[in-house]
Amino acid sequence: MTLVREATDTQALSERPDPGRQSPMRDAEAMLVQSLRKGEDSGYETLVRSFGPQVMATARRYLRSEADAADCFQDTFIAVFQSIENFQQRSSFRQWVRGVTVKQCLMKLRKRHRQREDSIEHMLPMFNDQGSRVDVASPQQRSEIGEMLDAETISGLVRKNIDLLPEDYRLVLLLRDIDGYSTSETASILGIKINAVKTRLHRARSALRFMLEPLLEQADCYVDV
Amino acid sequence: MLTCKEFDEFMVDYLDGALPVWQKYMCWLHIKMCRECAHFIQQYQRTVVLEQNAFGSPDDEVPDSVPEELIKAAIARRNSK
Numbered sequence: 406m407t408l409v410r411e412a413t414d415t416q417a418l419s420e421r422p423d424p425g426r427q428s429p430m431r432d433a434e435a436m437l438v439q440s441l442r443k444g445e446d447s448g449y450e451t452l453v454r455s456f457g458p459q460v461m462a463t464a465r466r467y468l469r470s471e472a473d474a475a476d477c478f479q480d481t482f483i484a485v486f487q488s489i490e491n492f493q494q495r496s497s498f499r500q501w502v503r504g505v506t507v508k509q510c511l512m513k514l515r516k517r518h519r520q521r522e523d524s525i526e527h528m529l530p531m532f533n534d535q536g537s538r539v540d541v542a543s544p545q546q547r548s549e550i551g552e553m554l555d556a557e558t559i560s561g562l563v564r565k566n567i568d569l570l571p572e573d574y575r576l577v578l579l580l581r582d583i584d585g586y587s588t589s590e591t592a593s594i595l596g597i598k599i600n601a602v603k604t605r606l607h608r609a610r611s612a613l614r615f616m617l618e619p620l621l622e623q624a625d626c627y628v629d630v
Numbered sequence: 631m632l633t634c635k636e637f638d639e640f641m642v643d644y645l646d647g648a649l650p651v652w653q654k655y656m657c658w659l660h661i662k663m664c665r666e667c668a669h670f671i672q673q674y675q676r677t678v679v680l681e682q683n684a685f686g687s688p689d690d691e692v693p694d695s696v697p698e699e700l701i702k703a704a705i706a707r708r709n710s711k
Contacts, residue, residue: 446709449705449708450705453701453704453705454701457696457700457701457704458695458696461695461696461700462695463688466685475700478696478700478704479700479703479704479707482704482707482708483707483708486708499689503688530634530638530670532633532634532635532638535633536633536634536635536636537633537634537635537666538634538635538638538664538666538667538670540666556683559680559683559684560680560683560684561684563680563681563683563684564684564685567681567684578681582678582681582682583681583682583685583688584688585688588642588646588648603642603643606642607638607641607642610674610677610678611674613677613681614670614673614674614676614677617677617680618673620680621673621676621677621680
């Protein structure tokens with residue numbers, strides 16, 4: 406099983422070919438882009454109303470603050486409008502807007518004062534001197550979940566635990582596992598080395614696995630190694 | 631055979647299908663021989679599936695959840711530029 410989603414965005418937030426898109430959607434997007442390039446008010450309103458939910462969902466995911474997400478929402482549409490000439494239609498417009506949104510979120514996060522973060526070291530895999538795995542199961546946590554949880558509750562717990570990860574790890578996890586950027590794209594977006602992306606991703610997933618361990622046995626998701 | 635620690639270092643590339651054939655085989659063999667790592671990687675993969683289920687695909691339709699005042703503010707802000 407390959408855990409990378411089919412990559413949906415571009416080389417460091419630029420564009421990638423997207424041959425599978427339906428043509429009616431393409432046509433609507435092309436008209437919207439044309440309208441934005443002409444600077445039409447109606448085009449801008451259509452942009453905000455059509456792409457608002459997508460932009461807001463992305464901003465909420467990255468920023469974890471409703472106020473910051475609202476700021477980012479406005480900044481993103483201004484940025485889309487101001488950089489519309491850079492959209493060269495090698496990807497879908499939707500994908501390009503998502504790239505602009507992520508970029509705005511990262512800019513906002515860089516400006517924000519970073520809060521003190523808890524270490525995740527104790528959640529990572531441990532090995533003995535022979536290099537064999539030492540079980541780091543958390544029986545205390547496991548005992549906290551006695552009843553079967555529905556899918557929505559599980560998803561809420563997963564989102565909450567992702568938010569608990571230190572920022573550097575959380576961002577790599579979101580870019581790679583949720584937004585579908587490749588390892589090299591993630592490295593380029595964050596300005597870090599490819600090996601750093603792999604290390605952070607592995608640590609983020611391992612820590613999350615530790616936090617979610619009580620849920621993993623009952624979660625309805627089959628995987629084949 | 632790889633140690634668990636060595637296998638752990640390859641895990642991201644192994645699941646990405648990014649390893650050369652020989653290393654991929656060594657990882658596969660390790661999983662077959664090591665119950666602890668087989669259990670770990672299964673939980674690790676489930677974790678990623680849960681992450682993706684929790685947020686949905688970035689291409690999914692998103693429920694309309696933007697306050698009208700925010701939409702109006704974004705439109706007004708462009709007009710003021």
